[in-house]
Amino acid sequence: MSKFFTASIGRKLIMSLTGLFLVMFIAVHMTVNLFLIFDDSGELFNRAAHFMATNPAVKIMEPILGLGFLIHILWSFLLEYENWRARPVKYDKKNPEVASSWTSRNMLVLGALILVFLVVHIIQFFWVIKFNPESMKSVVIQGVQMEDTYLLVSDLFKRSVVYDIFYVIGGILLGFHLSHGFWSGFHTLGLSNKNWMSRLQIISRVYAIIIAVGFSVIPLYFLIKF
Amino acid sequence: MADKILKKLNIKVWRQNNAKDKGKFETYTIENISTGSSFLEMLDILNNKLILEGKDPIAFDHDCREGICGTCNLYINGRAHGPDTEVTTCQLHMRKFNDGETITIEPWRSKAFPVIKDLIVDRNAFEKILQAGGFISVNTGGVPDANTIPVAYEDAEESMDAAACIGCGACVAACKNASAMLFVAAKVSHLAKLPQGKIEAKKRARNMIAKMDELGFGGCTNTGACEVECPKSISITNIARLNREYLKARFSE
Numbered sequence: 516m517s518k519f520f521t522a523s524i525g526r527k528l529i530m531s532l533t534g535l536f537l538v539m540f541i542a543v544h545m546t547v548n549l550f551l552i553f554d555d556s557g558e559l560f561n562r563a564a565h566f567m568a569t570n571p572a573v574k575i576m577e578p579i580l581g582l583g584f585l586i587h588i589l590w591s592f593l594l595e596y597e598n599w600r601a602r603p604v605k606y607d608k609k610n611p612e613v614a615s616s617w618t619s620r621n622m623l624v625l626g627a628l629i630l631v632f633l634v635v636h637i638i639q640f641f642w643v644i645k646f647n648p649e650s651m652k653s654v655v656i657q658g659v660q661m662e663d664t665y666l667l668v669s670d671l672f673k674r675s676v677v678y679d680i681f682y683v684i685g686g687i688l689l690g691f692h693l694s695h696g697f698w699s700g701f702h703t704l705g706l707s708n709k710n711w712m713s714r715l716q717i718i719s720r721v722y723a724i725i726i727a728v729g730f731s732v733i734p735l736y737f738l739i740k741f
Numbered sequence: 742m743a744d745k746i747l748k749k750l751n752i753k754v755w756r757q758n759n760a761k762d763k764g765k766f767e768t769y770t771i772e773n774i775s776t777g778s779s780f781l782e783m784l785d786i787l788n789n790k791l792i793l794e795g796k797d798p799i800a801f802d803h804d805c806r807e808g809i810c811g812t813c814n815l816y817i818n819g820r821a822h823g824p825d826t827e828v829t830t831c832q833l834h835m836r837k838f839n840d841g842e843t844i845t846i847e848p849w850r851s852k853a854f855p856v857i858k859d860l861i862v863d864r865n866a867f868e869k870i871l872q873a874g875g876f877i878s879v880n881t882g883g884v885p886d887a888n889t890i891p892v893a894y895e896d897a898e899e900s901m902d903a904a905a906c907i908g909c910g911a912c913v914a915a916c917k918n919a920s921a922m923l924f925v926a927a928k929v930s931h932l933a934k935l936p937q938g939k940i941e942a943k944k945r946a947r948n949m950i951a952k953m954d955e956l957g958f959g960g961c962t963n964t965g966a967c968e969v970e971c972p973k974s975i976s977i978t979n980i981a982r983l984n985r986e987y988l989k990a991r992f993s994e
């Protein structure tokens with residue numbers, strides 16, 4: 516087994532498994548976030564956020580998710596470094612556009628930018644909710660007292676155009692990363708053939724657009740409406 | 742119709758005396774090249790000129806000059822086998838270039854394909870991968886009758902498509918990771934699809950991948966550049982099959 520993970524396909528399998536795990540997470544994350552724009556009183560989102568913060572299943576998933584991110588990120592840098600080393604003398608003249616998409620060639624660039632976004636995002640929301648809830652206002656919904664997560668998020672988006680743009684860009688970057696990552700993940704697992712490859716590529720694009728639009732629309736909503 | 746003549750071309754080419762030499766680009770000009778001549782004929786003409794001038798001719802690999810041996814490997818203007826699709830360099834014609842153009846010619850660049858001289862690289866690495874598993878065991882004895890082992894039409898087709906690989910290495914050259922996955926996938930697939938290839942299937946995938954890694958090729962990130970630049974249009978779905986074969990082999994250990 517140890518040989519397995521040092522072999523190129525084994526290492527690649529780790530990228531794909533962690534990547535597809537993150538794909539599932541991101542779908543749930545986006546769905547919950549969309550509650551932000553479907554109820555301006557904030558009740559819907561607050562209840563969802565409270566559920567996510569207190570549910571034991573989510574609690575178990577949290578460290579696994581963190582680990583998934585960590586492995587995916589560290590592994591991606593390692594793999595790209597090794598792939599980079601496989602060509603010690605670079606070409607003088609390159610013309611890669613004809614043969615492959617920019618996105619597929621720049622997964623690490625996109626990933627690294629997403630990482631920058633992720634750090635800011637975690638500091639802004641996750642950290643506050645998790646480790647400094649005293650700083651947040653609280654609300655009572657149906658007799659249950661909980662943190663006003665809606666206020667935390669909506670306040671930022673109403674207040675700061677810069678962060679609105681920052682979050683829109685974050686969503687778009689993720690969309691690009693996934694437009695290649697999604698089908699590539701299946702390909703790596705061997706779950707592709709001559710019929711399914713083009714179908715997976717289409718699903719990949721559709722999924723990427725849903726994610727990019729789904730996330731971007733939230734800051735835009737607060738920017739335009741308030 | 743007479744072919745157009747390219748009055749003047751600048752040929753910027755990689756010159757390197759031997760594997761240890763650092764190497765550098767030289768630019769030569771060449772005049773009156775017919776658009777009907779092949780790329781290698783153009784290099785022949787340039788070499789004649791260099792010889793007459795008392796210079797060392799440019800070393801480049803070639804053999805069949807009809808697109809089947811896979812030795813004529815040049816990276817031309819940023820593309821493996823130059824600016825045409827589904828052809829090897831020997832099948833590339835000068836009509837793909839413009840008068841006055843500077844054409845950059847480089848050898849395949851990969852840690853596993855060291856330069857021997859100028860544009861010639863050592864592709865023994867592919868041979869080593871084949872020796873690691875690109876074969877089937879056949880019992881000795883008389884030649885079996887044709888069609889005694891039934892093969893489904895679809896399988897035969899897919900196997901033949903994969904078997905079209907000529908081992909040129911354009912997939913490695915075109916890949917941003919210098920990965921040999923398309924080559925290995927083609928070699929594993931054309932045997933995996935046939936009953937004769939089933940016996941060693943597990944060992945084959947495992948050993949060929951191990952050899953590929955050992956020789957210093959990069960890993961696959963599914964960019965698809967190999968398929969586009971492959972002169973035989975080997976499909977990257979073969980890579981998915983290789984992944985499947987490999988994972989099957991590993992998890993059934």
Ligand code: HEM
Nearest residue numbers: 531534537538541591622623626627630696699700703962
């Ligand atoms: C946070 C920083 C991130 C970095 C640095 C990063 C980096 C990378 C890199 C370099 C690859 C290409 C690896 C390859 O093709 O072999 C990749 C693939 C992938 N990433 Fe990410 N990524 C990040 C975040 C994410 C997120 C948030 C998701 C999902 C929501 C994701 C999903 C995927 C998927 C599905 C793949 C395809 C795996 C494969 O081709 O087998 N990534 N990532």
Ligand code: SF4
Nearest residue numbers: 906907909910912971
């Ligand atoms: S897969 Fe295509 S590009 Fe690669 S060695 Fe075979 S014929 Fe050449």
Ligand code: FES
Nearest residue numbers: 806810811813831
């Ligand atoms: S010389 Fe044989 S393929 Fe070009």
